[in-house]
Amino acid sequence: MKKMVWFAAAGVMALAACQEKAGYTIKGTAEGASDGDIVYLQNRTENGFEALDSTVVKGGAFEFKGVPDSVAALRYITYSNGDSHMAAMIFVEPGTVTVNMSAQESRVSGTANNDVMQGFMDEYKRINDEMESIYKKATTDSTLTAAQQDSLMKVLDGKEAEGTGRILQMLSENVDKAAGAELLGMFGMGFEVADVQPLLEKVPAPLASNPSLVRLKEYVDVRVKTSEGQKYTDFALDTPEGKQVKLSDYVTKNKYTLVDFWASWCGPCRREMPNVVAAYAKYKAKGFEVVGVSLDSNLESWKKGIADLKITWPQMSDLKGWKNEAAGLYGVRSIPATVLIAQDGTIVARDLRGEDIEAKLAELLK
CATH class of the missing domain: 2.60.40.1120 (Carboxypeptidase-like, regulatory domain)
Structure with a gap:
């Protein structure tokens, strides 16, 4: 009997040893x-x-x-x-x-996931430092000619493409690990949806509940739903005068409508606005409309921005800043951002900037 007790106790201890973390x-x-x-x-x-x-x-x-x-x-x-x-x-x-x-x-080093994280950060920093060095030389070296500056900016574009490819490769190689999944959640919104979507599909089920990955997937789903070729999503916001209007009020009445997400406090938006003003003046009579969606939170600042930038097209906002309802519906994470919609409700293009706006309109409104 005692032997049986000892054997049973030994079995329990062995099981505990096997299960010990x-x-x-x-x-x-x-x-x-x-x-x-x-x-x-x-x-x-x-x-x-x-x-x-x-x-x-x-x-x-x-x-x-x-x-x-x-x-x-x-x-x-x-x-x-x-x-x-x-x-x-x-x-x-x-x-x-x-x-x-x-x-x-x-x-940090010493274990598998920490080594992956550190290796990624080292490579990311190397790429970023190299690009920053080229950008600084192109924009601050007064001895460079305009042609030399343009040449350096082209080199910078190439480095950016090369760096993006390298980072995506590293994410792809490690997305089955906790560190890779975490890094995808941290950096994924900075890449094209077409590049991120297949990486999300490679994440193992036990890692998919990572909060940053859940947010990334929600963002990707919204961007896919509002990508080129999809039907637009309607929304209603207030004008600066407090009247509620719908995006559909404009889409159905014009051949093409550009939804321009901006804010009075946004420097890049203010620098980009002259391009939108020029396109509007040139193509308004041909059936082109612009609808501004402001991510402002202060009514007076919004109104002042409209006046200062000589904006004459319709404006909408809920004055909720980055929590703007329309921005959420279209997965807008940075501004300026644009969505070009045809009269039949089809999204024709996203994120047109600079000369690309007029080039696209020239193609569509011949």
């Missing part, structure tokens, strides 16, 4: 930190950071130990003392993670 160790340094200073392991929520653990700096270093509460959870190591503030993104997963924090840069 592997732990993590985070070893780090924080530049300038003094012994006795506190370093926090935190989770980021919609309401800010939430402290999960803390440790004391000893001998210029700190250490956390524990068991992951989920598979490769994204967390933050933070340190603050007076004017010194440092943070590092890390994936808490089984193994030993090394963190070196400084005011200029934090580096």
Whole structure:
């Protein structure tokens, strides 16, 4: 009988050993930190950071130990003392993670997802620094001729295309990992929907509930629904005078209607507006209309912007800023942004800028 008890106990212990989760160790340094200073392991929520653990700096270093509460959870190591503030993104997963924090840069390594994240960030920074160097030379070097400046800007365009391709490649290679899925959620909205959509489809089901990925998928779904060739989505907002009007009031009465998302506080919008003014003056008589949708939140600023920029076409807004209902319906995440709609309700083009507006209208309104 005793043997049976011992055998049963041994079996329970063996089962427990098999089920025991592997732990993590985070070893780090924080530049300038003094012994006795506190370093926090935190989770980021919609309401800010939430402290999960803390440790004391000893001998210029700190250490956390524990068991992951989920598979490769994204967390933050933070340190603050007076004017010194440092943070590092890390994936808490089984193994030993090394963190070196400084005011200029934090580096993380040691486990699979942290190595993926750091490698991506290093490559992203390399590409960005290279592009910034070319842009700075093209725009600030007074010894360059106009032709040389144009040549550098063409080189910059090539570098941008090359960099975009490289970043998308890295995302594609790692989207099946927690780090790759997180990076896709962080950077996905900066790429073309046609490039992002197939990457979303490659995300494994256990990672698809990542909040940033959920938001990205919602954004992609909206952009696909309002892409070229699709029927437009109607909406109703108020004019500056407080009268509610619908987008359909204009679409049905004109051959082509350009919905122009802008705001009085938006510098790029103000610089782009002369192109819209010119196109409107040239093609209004041929059946072209513009409907401005302002992402302003202040009525008087909106009205002043209309007057200052010599805008004479219809205007609409709900004065909710970035929470503008129409912007949400069309997946507008940056302005200026445009949607060109034909009289039958078909979306003809999106995000026409500069000379492209008149070129498209010349093609359509011959």
